[in-house]
Amino acid sequence: MRTLLQVAALGLVSLVGFQGQTGGRPSWAFLAPDKEQPAVAERNGEIHIPGSKKAYTEKQIDDLTNPPDWVPEEHGQVPKVVAGAPGSTGLACGSCHLMTGQGHPESADLAGLPVEYLVRQMMDFKNGTRIDAARMNTIAKVTSEEDVRRAAEWFAALKPAAWVRVMESQTVPKSYVSTKGRMRLPLPDGGTEPLGDRIIELPQDPSRATSRDPHSGFVAYVPPGSLEKGKRLVTTGGAGKTINCTICHGDDLKGLGDVPRIAGLHPIYIVRQLYGFKGNEYTGTSAALMKKVVAGLNEDDMISIAAYAASVAP
Ligand code: HEC
Ligand code: HEC
Numbered sequence: 379m380r381t382l383l384q385v386a387a388l389g390l391v392s393l394v395g396f397q398g399q400t401g402g403r404p405s406w407a408f409l410a411p412d413k414e415q416p417a418v419a420e421r422n423g424e425i426h427i428p429g430s431k432k433a434y435t436e437k438q439i440d441d442l443t444n445p446p447d448w449v450p451e452e453h454g455q456v457p458k459v460v461a462g463a464p465g466s467t468g469l470a471c472g473s474c475h476l477m478t479g480q481g482h483p484e485s486a487d488l489a490g491l492p493v494e495y496l497v498r499q500m501m502d503f504k505n506g507t508r509i510d511a512a513r514m515n516t517i518a519k520v521t522s523e524e525d526v527r528r529a530a531e532w533f534a535a536l537k538p539a540a541w542v543r544v545m546e547s548q549t550v551p552k553s554y555v556s557t558k559g560r561m562r563l564p565l566p567d568g569g570t571e572p573l574g575d576r577i578i579e580l581p582q583d584p585s586r587a588t589s590r591d592p593h594s595g596f597v598a599y600v601p602p603g604s605l606e607k608g609k610r611l612v613t614t615g616g617a618g619k620t621i622n623c624t625i626c627h628g629d630d631l632k633g634l635g636d637v638p639r640i641a642g643l644h645p646i647y648i649v650r651q652l653y654g655f656k657g658n659e660y661t662g663t664s665a666a667l668m669k670k671v672v673a674g675l676n677e678d679d680m681i682s683i684a685a686y687a688a689s690v691a692p
Contacts, residue, residue: 403653404576404649404677406576406577406578406646407577407646407649407650407653408511408650408653409483409484409555409560409562409646410555410560411555411556411557411560412554412555412556414554415554415556415557416554416565416566416567417566418556418566420436421436421585422436423435425439425589427448427586427589427591427593427594428586428593429449429593430448430449432446432447432448432449434446434589439588439589439590440558440559441462441473442462442469442470442473442474443462443463443465443466443467443468443469443470443473444462444463444464444465444466444470445461445462445470445472445473445590446589446590447461447472447477448589448590448591448592448593449592449593452478453477453478453536456472456477456532457525457528457529457531457532459471459521459525459528459529460472460475460477460528460529460532460533461477468520468521469513469517471529471532471533473590474513474559475487475488475533476590476592477592478536478539478592479532479533479536479538480538480539480541480592480595481644482559482561482587482596482644483562483579483596483598483644483645483646483647484512484559484560484561484562485647486643486644486647487538487541487642487643487644487647488533488536489533489536489537489538489539489692490533490534490535490536490537490538490633490639490692491533491534491633491638491639492534492633492635492636492637492638493527493530493531493534494636495636495637495638496529496530496533496534497526497527497530498636498662498664500518500521500526500529500530501518501526502660502662502665503515503517503518503519504518504519504521507660507661507662507665508654508659508660508661508662508665509654509659509660512560538639538642538692539692540595540642540691540692541595541596541642541692542579542595542596542597542598542642542643542644542645542688543582543595543596543597543598544598544600544605544645544685544688544689545597545598545599545600546599546600546601546602546603546604546605546685547573547599547600547602548572548573548601548602549570549571549572549573550570550571550572550573550576550578550580550599551564551565551568551569551570551580552564552565552567552568552569552570552571553565553578553580558588561581561587561588562578562579562580563580563581563584563587563588564580564584573599573600573601574601575601575677575678575681576601576681577598577599577600577601577645577646577649577681577684577685578598578599579596579597579598579599579644579645579646580596580597580599581594581595581596581597582594582595582596582597596644598644598645598646598685598688600645600681600685601681601685603682604681604682604685604686605682605685605686605689607679607682607686608681608682608683608684608685608686608687608689609686611679611682611683611686612624612631612683612686612687616679618674619674619675619679620671620672620674620675620679620683621670621671623640623671623683623687626667627639627640630690631687631690632692639692640687641687641690641691641692642687642688642690642691642692643687643688643692644688645684645685645687645688646684648680648683648684648687648688649680649681649684652672652675652680652683652684653680655668655669655671655672656669656672656673656675
């Protein structure tokens with residue numbers, strides 16, 4: 379028979395689980411749809427966004443094989459692998475990463491990353507030396523070498539813009555992770571809750587984000603003090619805790635050679651990456667350069683580092 383203490387301990391464990399640890403990894407970074415979903419009405423008819431002459435239905439917006447291209451006049455001819463096509467079976471890169479490359483917190487920002495870096499990631503996804511819990515391993519397996527290069531050249535040529543506003547805060551709007559594309563959205567009933575030791579990234583405008591609007595970015599709520607602590611770790615290595623990131627990622631964190639920029643990336647993506655390097659799902663030779671960087675970092679350090687790097691202009 380269980381003693382009272384054991385029952386209490388079990389209760390505590392499930393409470394910790396509930397507050398967001400999944401297999402030792404924070405569920406605020408490794409997003410999975412919440413079991414309880416608020417009732418959200420499907421949008422009927424044509425949907426518009428500010429600054430675009432186009433209109434799409436909700437179904438068209440969510441078609442990952444042929445996603446919306448809201449402002450084609452702002453960019454050149456998008457390669458088919460990125461843009462998709464009617465009746466195509468492959469998932470178009472532009473659906474999750476947007477035609478502008480900056481993506482959502484649940485995917486990744488690819489804008490302006492070096493071609494060779496992007497190609498290498500696709501090869502790593504393909505041969506399993508980089509394991510992604512979500513989508514990319516399957517996508518890389520079915521994408522031809524030519525298409526990988528076309529997509530890499532497209533995203534590398536895009537200019538990154540400020541896309542995530544980082545804000546220190548003790549509280550955050552109540553939110554949930556939607557079954558739709560694993561997007562984190564504010565609860566329709568509103569309300570706030572303590573942020574605690576988390577980073578919560580929310581769309582600036584939920585309806586524009588769910589429309590895959592390339593002009594409406596995100597707000598990242600980060601714990602008070604994290605920006606200053608993060609700056610110290612990133613720019614000095616924090617007296618041996620980690621290695622000064624600017625050595626390899628450049629003084630402004632905008633990348634160096636084929637080492638990617640980390641400035642302005644989605645902070646919860648940065649945290650996923652730091653956990654990835656720390657775990658055993660990244661075994662590529664380039665990823666090996668990150669192993670010592672992350673070895674001594676705990677979750678609080680990662681939060682601060684991600685908050686600071688995300689706050690630097692890309
Ligand atoms: C269904 C959604 C989806 C589609 C479609 C998609 N991606 Fe991704 N992609 C993701 C997610 C999610 C991640 C983040 C993985 C992680 O957190 O580790 C990602 C990450 C990446 C990364 C790693 C970024 C980095 O900085 O290391 C690359 C490169 C990438 N995708 C390229 C592509 C290309 C090229 C295509 C089209 C052939 C594509 N993706 C299509 C969801 C998608
Ligand atoms: C010794 C060189 C080196 C140092 C120091 C270093 N990095 Fe890296 N980092 C790399 C390389 C190389 C890659 C690309 C790995 C790959 O190709 O898989 C990388 C990749 C990353 C990525 C993934 C980016 C993406 O788009 O997915 C993040 C995040 C990152 N580093 C963060 C940091 C942070 C934060 C620091 C400092 C605390 C740091 N790095 C210090 C070499 C370094």
